[in-house]
Amino acid sequence: DIQMTQSPSSLSASVGDRVTITCQASQDIGYYLNWYQQKPGKAPKLLIYDASTLEIGVPSRFSGSGSGTDFTLTISSLQPEDIATYYCQQYDNLPRTFGQGAKLEIK
Amino acid sequence: EEKLVESGGNLVQPGGSLRLSCAASGIIFIDYWMSWVRQAPGKGLEWVANIKQDGSGKYYVDSVKGRFIISRDNAEKSLFLQMNSLKVEDTAVYYCVRVRNRGGVFDLWGQGTMVIVSS
Numbered sequence: 001d002i003q004m005t006q007s008p009s010s011l012s013a014s015v016g017d018r019v020t021i022t023c024q025a026s027q028d029i030g031y032y033l034n035w036y037q038q039k040p041g042k043a044p045k046l047l048i049y050d051a052s053t054l055e056i057g058v059p060s061r062f063s064g065s066g067s068g069t070d071f072t073l074t075i076s077s078l079q080p081e082d083i084a085t086y087y088c089q090q091y092d093n094l095p096r097t098f099g100q101g102a103k104l105e106i107k
Numbered sequence: 108e109e110k111l112v113e114s115g116g117n118l119v120q121p122g123g124s125l126r127l128s129c130a131a132s133g134i135i136f137i138d139y140w141m142s143w144v145r146q147a148p149g150k151g152l153e154w155v156a157n158i159k160q161d162g163s164g165k166y167y168v169d170s171v172k173g174r175f176i177i178s179r180d181n182a183e184k185s186l187f188l189q190m191n192s193l194k195v196e197d198t199a200v201y202y203c204v205r206v207r208n209r210g211g212v213f214d215l216w217g218q219g220t221m222v223i224v225s226s
Contacts (some may be wrong), residue, residue, distance in 0.1 A: 034212055043202055043216035044144075044152065047138040054215070073213075087152055091211025095168045096142075 002026050002090050006099035014107045019075040021102045024087035028068050032092040035064055036071045038101075039084045047086075072084065081105060109133040109215055111203045122185030123224070124195050129186040129203030129217055136184040137161075140206040141215060143177060143188050145199035154202070156188065157210045166210075171197075193224045 003026035013019050023033065031051040036044040046055045048064035051071055061076045075082055083106055090101040115127040127143070143155040156177040157166045165177050177191040186203055201222055205215035 007139075013139060024181070036213070038152075044213070045216070048207065049214075051211045058221055077138065078222045089152070089154075089209070089213070096157075096167050096211060098152040101151045 001093055002093055002097050004088055004090055004097050004099040006086075006088055006102045008102060008104040009100060012105045012106070012107045013078050015078055015079045015080060019078050019082075019104065021073045021086055023066075023073070024068045024097050025071075025072040025090055025092075029090045029092035031067045032090055033064075033071050034064070034085060034089045034091065035062075036087045036089065037082075037084045038087065044087065050077075078104075078106070109205075111215060111217035112204065113201065113203045113220035114155075114224045116143075118202065118223045118225065119193055120226050121195055121224055123192060124189070124191045125193065127188040127190065127201055127203075127220060127222070131184040131203075131205075133180045134205065137181045138178075141177075141179060142186070142204040142206050142209040142210070143186075144202045144204050144213065146202070147195075147196075148197045150199075153199075157206065158186070161211070169212060175194045176183070190222070193222075195224050198222060198224045215224075 005024045033051045035048040039043040052064045085101045085103045110132045142157045158177045174192045178187045200219040202219045203217040204213045
């Protein structure tokens with residue numbers, strides 16, 4: 001199975017800050033990497049697919065980059081509503097696997 | 108409005124069975140792969156199973172193979188998960204998820220249904 005490792009597991013930032021979360025795959029997955037946002041008590045929501053394509057309706061302050069084994073999710077200017085846990089997920093191989101999550105809090 | 112609504116979650120004893128259902132509305136159900144993804148209390152996300160548009164292909168995470176069966180009824184726009192020989196570690200919120208891009212992008216999620224396996 002492909003292991004997905006996110007860092008950091010938790011982080012605290014101020015409104016307006018630039019925030020970066022990384023995701024590393026245990027083997028080359030090309031660009032088959034998605035990012036999800038999960039707010040407390042809610043279902044996850046797709047933010048970015050194929051490493052860098054923004055899902056329709058997602059604010060442009062979210063962006064994704066990377067390929068192969070190393071990927072990044074960036075929030076250019078943190079907003080209070082961005083408080084959530086963020087997950088990466090690969091779909092190069094079965095089983096589909098997720099990172100352990102990165103919990104984002106406001107300072 | 109595109110919507111997925113799960114039902115069937117419950118408290119069940121270890122070794123027991125449960126059948127989850129998911130009703131889709133506002134989507135062309137037959138066009139999509141569908142999945143179940145679960146989340147144990149306070150834990151991360153775990154993909155459980157995928158099913159192709161016509162039901163001809165079914166794929167499972169190793170931990171549920173031989174115990175869980177995913178199925179669909181395209182006429183009724185419904186997805187199912189038959190869970191047998193349940194274990195304590197199957198306790199989780201189970202999400203019904205629409206999938207695109209060869210079964211890999213989870214783009215529409217239901218609200219989830221809770222399964223608790225406990226004696």
